[in-house]
Amino acid sequence: MPSIPEPDVATAESGAGHDFVVVASRLPVDRVEEPDGGTSWRPSPGGLVTALEPVMREAGGVWIGWSGDDGPEPGPFEANGLDLVGMGLSAEEVRDFYEGFCNATLWPLYHDVIAPPQFHRHWWEAYVAVNRRFAQAAAQQAARGATVWIHDYQLQLVPQMLRQQRGDVRIGFFNHIPFPGYEIFAQLPWRRQVVEGLLGADLLGFQRRADATNFLRACRRAVGLTTKGSTVRVGGPGGPRDVQAAAFPISIDSAGLSEIAQREDVRKRAREIREVLGQPEIVLLGVDRLDYTKGILHRLKAYGELLNEGRLGPPQAVLVQVASPSRERVEAYRELRDEVELTVSRINGEHAEVGSTPVHYLHQSYPREEMAALYLAADVMLVTPLRDGMNLVAKEYVACRNDESGALVLSEFTGAADELGGAFLVNPHDIEGLKDTIVRATAVSPAEARRRMRSMRRRVREHDVAHWAQTFLTTLDGPTVGTDPGATAY
Numbered sequence: 001m002p003s004i005p006e007p008d009v010a011t012a013e014s015g016a017g018h019d020f021v022v023v024a025s026r027l028p029v030d031r032v033e034e035p036d037g038g039t040s041w042r043p044s045p046g047g048l049v050t051a052l053e054p055v056m057r058e059a060g061g062v063w064i065g066w067s068g069d070d071g072p073e074p075g076p077f078e079a080n081g082l083d084l085v086g087m088g089l090s091a092e093e094v095r096d097f098y099e100g101f102c103n104a105t106l107w108p109l110y111h112d113v114i115a116p117p118q119f120h121r122h123w124w125e126a127y128v129a130v131n132r133r134f135a136q137a138a139a140q141q142a143a144r145g146a147t148v149w150i151h152d153y154q155l156q157l158v159p160q161m162l163r164q165q166r167g168d169v170r171i172g173f174f175n176h177i178p179f180p181g182y183e184i185f186a187q188l189p190w191r192r193q194v195v196e197g198l199l200g201a202d203l204l205g206f207q208r209r210a211d212a213t214n215f216l217r218a219c220r221r222a223v224g225l226t227t228k229g230s231t232v233r234v235g236g237p238g239g240p241r242d243v244q245a246a247a248f249p250i251s252i253d254s255a256g257l258s259e260i261a262q263r264e265d266v267r268k269r270a271r272e273i274r275e276v277l278g279q280p281e282i283v284l285l286g287v288d289r290l291d292y293t294k295g296i297l298h299r300l301k302a303y304g305e306l307l308n309e310g311r312l313g314p315p316q317a318v319l320v321q322v323a324s325p326s327r328e329r330v331e332a333y334r335e336l337r338d339e340v341e342l343t344v345s346r347i348n349g350e351h352a353e354v355g356s357t358p359v360h361y362l363h364q365s366y367p368r369e370e371m372a373a374l375y376l377a378a379d380v381m382l383v384t385p386l387r388d389g390m391n392l393v394a395k396e397y398v399a400c401r402n403d404e405s406g407a408l409v410l411s412e413f414t415g416a417a418d419e420l421g422g423a424f425l426v427n428p429h430d431i432e433g434l435k436d437t438i439v440r441a442t443a444v445s446p447a448e449a450r451r452r453m454r455s456m457r458r459r460v461r462e463h464d465v466a467h468w469a470q471t472f473l474t475t476l477d478g479p480t481v482g483t484d485p486g487a488t489a490y
């Protein structure tokens, strides 16, 4: 079985560069081919960029990430006043590293094997090779004593590879997706290498306490290490070191989104959406990447049965489902799309009338303003993943509901469920329970809806993405004093 090859220490530079280095699988910009044959970069705004941009500017930071295609490697460049380093992947690496090991091995494995993970040794080899290149780029960009923040499951070997080259930097890692229970994680043929890769960091952040606890258990079981509270003691050439693993639930730019939702043009658009839907009493909404973890089929099944039973449906209620295109070259995603589209067609075929459609299915991506208008137009938001690290959509809906109306139906299997006590919690596998909860949410009294929404809005406002980044970075730079895997998060 191939293990992680030794790094080429000779290539590690002492680093004249940046005091803050973000390493993520993707750049915060997308490459755009211009009509004249040139290339430009368009910002791809996301929560992570919003959170890290101020820190990047203040610390003179740099962001290392993949450009998102198999075109030429961009290397260092500047866009929007940010220093970026674009990494290139060959067509084979896109297939074996990105579509293969990341999206067809780790993604399903870390989401409780909802789809069967595939284990291929050549995919693992591509994962090791790409992680090594990212680690080398980070080693080259980091100034002496810099803080390096590595993101997500695509780059789990980078902490160790970087530490082997640059013992002087502080290394943080944040896992955006769940970390599975050991019985599931143990299936991974390279489980020991992955745990050791992560343990190159000083601080490991997870979405929920349960994820941090699962990781600490993997340290004991896969590597035989001892853990105490939230810390793991690891050996190394420089003597023993303590690594802390704790929960830091990610969030959104709540104030920014709330402001968008207050704009007159966005509110007008929300009214228009309700009009074109036929002014139903209740608009139900789902917004997801088209991914099998998101529970879209379970949601459709529940809604379809409610229609069959006459408990919900047009003209009183309609469902709008945005399913934004995702990972379309991976087989499991193509199959899911077919199944979702077949299910939607069946429901509409059986229940639609001319001028009245029970499910409005939108396989498209929309600008932020249109998303905010949809959130404003929806009386009940359906967030029913089978497993989800956090789920930002739930928080976005809450942030947009400035008038404190609206109800959130939320799966227990999301990180957000740990925080949003005002939601109607559901087990999406329990179709009867899901149906009853949807009906309950549609019938909630305005006073109860307001009470629930107010508590969720307070949480999302006070724990926004800036708070998340600040808490993580303060913990990373401060002394390691963890006792409880959830201690730093709340």
Ligand code: GDG
Residues within 6 Å of the ligand: 176, 177, 250, 287, 288, 289, 322, 324, 364, 365, 366, 367, 368, 371, 388, 389, 390, 391, 392, 393, 396
């Ligand atoms: C991973 C973890 C964790 C979706 N369609 C459109 C659009 N979106 C935006 C949503 C939201 C984001 O994409 C999706 O975030 P989620 O959290 O729901 O899910 P993942 O993509 O799976 O993200 C997840 C997250 O990382 C952060 O750590 O919460 O658990 O799986 O912001 O609004 N945005 C626009 N148009 C669309 O059509 N503009």
